[in-house]
Amino acid sequence: MRKVKLFTIDALPYRQPIPVYGYRFGSRKKTLAVMGAIRGDEVQQMYVAARLVRKFSELEKQGAFAPDLGVLVVPCAGQFSMNVSKRFWPLDNTDINRMFPGYSEGETTQRLADRIFRALQGYRWGVHLASFYLPGDFVPHVRIMDTGYQPNEEGLDFGLPYLMIRKPHPYDTTTLNYNWQVWETRTFSIYSRTTDYIDEESAEMAADSVLYFLAKKGMLPYKLPEGVRRFLSEKGLLGSELPEGSRTKTVKEENLVNIHNKAGGILIRYHHPADFVREGNLLAEIIDPYTTDVREKIRAPKDGTLFFAHHGQLIAGRSIVFRLIPKERVGK
Amino acid sequence: MIETVIKAPLPVGEALAIQKNRIAGRDAATRRLAIVTGTHGDELEGQYVAWQLARVLEEKKDALRGTVDIYPALNPLGISTIYRGLPGFDLDMNRIFPGSRNETMYEYIANGIIRDIKGADLCIDIHASNIFLREIPQVRINEKTAKQLVPLAKLLNMDFIWVHSAATVLESTLAYSLNMLDTKTLVVEMGVGMRITQSYGDQLITGILSVMAHLGMLAEPGPAVKQPVVSTDGSVSFLNAGASGFFMPQVKHGDYVKKGQLVGLIADSLDGGTKETLCSPVDGLVFTLREYPVVNEGSLIARILGGIGTNKKKTAVPETEQADEKKSASSVKGGSTAKRKAGLAAKRGGAKR
Structure with missing residues (x-):
């Protein structure tokens, strides 16, 4: 393992210069780069990357790396926001993940995006440990932006429960994922359950999925991640026999069913991401914040697996309370 | 007349409502001008224009033909909390248009706004700069729509017209979305965030009266305007x-x-x-x-x-x-x-x- 200073952030008056570190493993070839936290609340993403640093370090010591495997892990490039409890750039609230590919002569967050992107360029594969723009909990999954630049099926090699295919929106074109693809790195975003607090189980699953991906490429010893196996088993997605590959299910984002609420109030959730629900099952209630009277019952519109659940206790009307993978839409 | 364009309930005893001031003259249904502002909660220059324009039009009510809709706050929660974006939501409001009836609350709101403005003869979307920079009065136009819009922009009494290129990320703006729906929309940028520059507002109001006269919405000659540099x-x-x-x-x-x-x-x-x-x-x-x-x-x-x-x-x-x-x-x-x-x-x- 080699700890290298990628660049230093010296952009804020009265703040000390902040070095951004990367951890390199294996050969000097640019095989895989993993980007952890970019935003200031991505504690889980930083933690997953940190666990990967430990795992890669141990594997490297064991001599398990294939000769042509070279890995870079950047646990965090959002320290300046993280240390003051801000999600975005502290001065102007701009989001570095809406500034890629960056610009070295541009404004502050464009310059930071440029420095991050330069450190991450040239890798064969890229993994961004990402967070979502809506506050909520997910089923752990790998997500691919369907740009046409890379084969989507490669996402199956992470062995996570779901592979989500997303058609890019205009605002996606300034994200790390999109630009990394354009710069010829095959790119995957991995979503674990949480953002601003640590969920050990899904953090382990996310970190192991990266090792599993490299194992599938013949660059690390093969092993189905224990966390993934346990998850699949608990959800009845595994038979008695361990499959040769994963049982990853491919889902197109446009096929998800959004379950909305009409009323605002306090959200009482009865189901959680990864739960299989039947049509008509009571998923949640919206209760009056003054009296606890039930204002609305949220029921499953069809059979399926819950993919996303709103996170907060308070909820406005017309929000997305759940996203559901309908049973008949699930891929292979 | 104050009308509610679209609304959604907030969690605790309040609703998020987008409102407009509808000022109708003779032959109200024949022509419509939409004046919108307040997409970014820290941009207040449009507040003066919304206020002063309503007063000017009230005085000119006899000469008014058609309808002027003034939308002073597309992002009321942002304005009331001195927050540029949408409170509780990561995306800039001007990156979620045309919105959707099947996504988040804010996208539902954005879609309601688009549906309400769609079909107007012209929309003028007023922005200030952010709190960091001060800008001279200008109109910004996507090159895709320059041929149609530059002649109208020249009537707005602004200092210059910036015809900018078509970046994909800008396809989610209110102006782009409306222009793609054949509702001509001009974006005005002037002043600085969190402040009001009344002289800029008065300059724009002169331009709005000029463009109204051009559209046949004022039964009197339009005021003289300065020629902008393109x-x-x-x-x-x-x-x-x-x-x-x-x-x-x-x-x-x-x-x-x-x-x-x-x-x-x-x-x-x-x-x-x-x-x-x-x-x-x-x-x-x-x-x-x-x-x-x-x-x-x-x-x-x-x-x-x-x-x-x-x-x-x-x-x-x-x-x-x-x-x-x-x-x-x-x-x-x-x-x-x-x-x-x-x-x-x-x-x-x-x-x-």
């Missing part, structure tokens, strides 16, 4: 901070400067030193100037319009930005990788509205 007349240079500290301007917004002239300096208040002196790279007009003193490395300090001659204190457009933006991506999917790279690398955050 973007191709000059070229723009950027001045960015190379160090963090406190910006001390040495010129005024709108000044004409010489190449090498001191524009400002970055002070180090800890040791009394000067971290950087910033000089103009060209002869030209300072049409954008840093307003907020705290700067980071990279903060934009000034945009200077050169190439317009020393005796021509008019404004024109960022040729540099245009040239860059013209290289930028035109679609979300497809195109060769090399072409996409060139386009994305060239994006320089010019016309961000």
Whole structure:
């Protein structure tokens, strides 16, 4: 393992210069780069990357790396926001993940995006440990932006429960994922359950999925991640026999069913991401914040697996309370 | 008459409501002008225009033909909380249009706004700069719609018209969405965030009356307006901070400067030193100037319009930005990788509205 200073952030008056570190493993070839936290609340993403640093370090010591495997892990490039409890750039609230590919002569967050992107360029594969723009909990999954630049099926090699295919929106074109693809790195975003607090189980699953991906490429010893196996088993997605590959299910984002609420109030959730629900099952209630009277019952519109659940206790009307993978839409 | 365009319940005893002031003249259904502002919660320049225009039109009610809808706050929660974006939501409101009835609450709201404005003869979307920069009054137009819109923009009494390139990320703006729905929409940018510059507002109101007369919405001659410089007349240079500290301007917004002239300096208040002196790279007009003193490395300090001659204190457009933006991506999917790279690398955050 080699700890290298990628660049230093010296952009804020009265703040000390902040070095951004990367951890390199294996050969000097640019095989895989993993980007952890970019935003200031991505504690889980930083933690997953940190666990990967430990795992890669141990594997490297064991001599398990294939000769042509070279890995870079950047646990965090959002320290300046993280240390003051801000999600975005502290001065102007701009989001570095809406500034890629960056610009070295541009404004502050464009310059930071440029420095991050330069450190991450040239890798064969890229993994961004990402967070979502809506506050909520997910089923752990790998997500691919369907740009046409890379084969989507490669996402199956992470062995996570779901592979989500997303058609890019205009605002996606300034994200790390999109630009990394354009710069010829095959790119995957991995979503674990949480953002601003640590969920050990899904953090382990996310970190192991990266090792599993490299194992599938013949660059690390093969092993189905224990966390993934346990998850699949608990959800009845595994038979008695361990499959040769994963049982990853491919889902197109446009096929998800959004379950909305009409009323605002306090959200009482009865189901959680990864739960299989039947049509008509009571998923949640919206209760009056003054009296606890039930204002609305949220029921499953069809059979399926819950993919996303709103996170907060308070909820406005017309929000997305759940996203559901309908049973008949699930891929292979 | 105050009307509610769309609303959604908030969690605790309140509703998010988008409202408009409908001012109807004779033959109210024949023509419609939409004046919208308040998409970014820290931009208040449009508040003066909304207020003053309603008063002016009330006085001119006998001459008014058709309907003027004034939407003063597309993002009421942002305005009331001094927050540029949408509270509780990561995306800029001007990146979620045309919205959707099947997504989040804010996308539902955005879709309701679009549906209400759609079909107007003209929409004028008023923005200020953010709190960091001060801008001269200008109209920004996507090159895809320039042919249709530049003639109308010239009536708006603004100082210049910036025809910018078609970056993919801008396809989620209110103006782009409406223009794609054949509702002509002009974006006005002026002043500074969190402040109101009444003289700029009055300048725009004169322009609005002029364009109303042109559209046949005023039964009286439109007021005379100044001729703006259109973007191709000059070229723009950027001045960015190379160090963090406190910006001390040495010129005024709108000044004409010489190449090498001191524009400002970055002070180090800890040791009394000067971290950087910033000089103009060209002869030209300072049409954008840093307003907020705290700067980071990279903060934009000034945009200077050169190439317009020393005796021509008019404004024109960022040729540099245009040239860059013209290289930028035109679609979300497809195109060769090399072409996409060139386009994305060239994006320089010019016309961000």
